[in-house]
Amino acid sequence: MAKINDNGTLREANCSEELMAMRDSLEVLGGKWKLMILRFLTNRSHQVIYFKKMQREIDGISAKMLSKELKDLEANLLILREIQDTRPITVAYSITEYGKSVLPVTETLVQWGLNHREKIIISMTK
Amino acid sequence: MAKINDNGTLREANCSEELMAMRDSLEVLGGKWKLMILRFLTNRSHQVIYFKKMQREIDGISAKMLSKELKDLEANLLILREIQDTRPITVAYSITEYGKSVLPVTETLVQWGLNHREKIIISMTK
DNA sequence: GCTATCAGTTAACTAAAGGTTACCAGTAAC
DNA sequence: GTTACTGGTAACCTTTAGTTAACTGATAGC
Numbered sequence: 001m002a003k004i005n006d007n008g009t010l011r012e013a014n015c016s017e018e019l020m021a022m023r024d025s026l027e028v029l030g031g032k033w034k035l036m037i038l039r040f041l042t043n044r045s046h047q048v049i050y051f052k053k054m055q056r057e058i059d060g061i062s063a064k065m066l067s068k069e070l071k072d073l074e075a076n077l078l079i080l081r082e083i084q085d086t087r088p089i090t091v092a093y094s095i096t097e098y099g100k101s102v103l104p105v106t107e108t109l110v111q112w113g114l115n116h117r118e119k120i121i122i123s124m125t126k
Numbered sequence: 127m128a129k130i131n132d133n134g135t136l137r138e139a140n141c142s143e144e145l146m147a148m149r150d151s152l153e154v155l156g157g158k159w160k161l162m163i164l165r166f167l168t169n170r171s172h173q174v175i176y177f178k179k180m181q182r183e184i185d186g187i188s189a190k191m192l193s194k195e196l197k198d199l200e201a202n203l204l205i206l207r208e209i210q211d212t213r214p215i216t217v218a219y220s221i222t223e224y225g226k227s228v229l230p231v232t233e234t235l236v237q238w239g240l241n242h243r244e245k246i247i248i249s250m251t252k
Numbered sequence: 253g254c255t256a257t258c259a260g261t262t263a264a265c266t267a268a269a270g271g272t273t274a275c276c277a278g279t280a281a282c
Numbered sequence: 283g284t285t286a287c288t289g290g291t292a293a294c295c296t297t298t299a300g301t302t303a304a305c306t307g308a309t310a311g312c
Contacts, residue, residue: 013170021185021239022232026158028242029235031272035152037146043141051289058145062271071288076248088279088288098245105238106148108230109155113147115227116154133300177259188301193260213309214258 028076029102033061033069039106041079041095052091078102154202155228159187159195165232167205167221176216204228 002050029035040058043051055066070093078099082092155161166184167175175205181192196219201206208218 015166016183016185018169018236019165021236021243022162023239024243025235026161029238030156030158032152032156036148039145039148040141043144052287052310055289057142059142059149063290064272065270067240068270081205083289085194086288091289092249100236101241104234105231108234111146112155112228112231113149113151117147117150119224129260146255189260190262190302191300194299207267215308217259241256 014078025105029105031069034073035056035074035102035106035109036061037066037069038078038095038102039110041093041101042100043105047093048092050066050092054093055104057125059122152232154204155231157195159184159191160199161228161235163192163195163199163234164204164221164225165236167219168226168229168232171221175220176218178217180219182201195207199225 009080029038036058037054040054048061051066056070058066070079070081074081077096080094080096082094084090084092140154156162163180165182176191181187181189184192188193188225196205196207200207203222204250206220208220210216210218
């Protein structure tokens, strides 16, 4: 693959680096649920969020998937897991400072989703 | 699901709407390749891009997946497909104006990926 | 005539992601 | 004693993603 264009710039090399960076992001944040969970915990960072509460409020997620995704996110230092000494035992999940760095990603996705829905509604009423 | 919090705000309703918008985005843009393809075509919007060229330059994609993803993206009006009257016949793909609206999404993902790689390198050298 | 290029498609297959159901232990209310 | 809540796990199943190799048909170069 060429690293220098006809005009002498490094555009293709930069492009490839960009695509690699995006692939990295998608590896950590990709899949059906991870960004949803991060957004949910960011929105509720002023509350204490338990496993069952998340399962009830994130539409359609199963205990298995929630459990797996939370483990992945914790391993990547994006969320914090704290076992509370209550009866019955509860486990509190919260977003970390690093997890908050994902906010711009979810924000652009929320904005694009809202805009896309509007576009679809407009194209249907025409 | 409650629509009004203890303090009388509509926070949970807003949160749910946000998550729905994000789910919409992920339905159209999700998966391993769609955002990569859109980013690639945006970066190269000053060039004419053919099928084989994309297959060679987007690392790891097969003809079958590229063909399928391009169809999906075209159906969502994000890219344009034009058959050129050349010998042999070539097919040019380009980003649409609407497709360019995805740029903020890929941009935040590229930035986050670069930052994440740096964080990982730092944590390894410690 | 042989080989290569273009843009794919098709079939047959494996791998990964995600969903469903049942189940566990501990505790607390009825 | 029964039910219900907590936070999960294990086994199984389905769906989606992805791979590989063979093939199309027109055309151009050697």
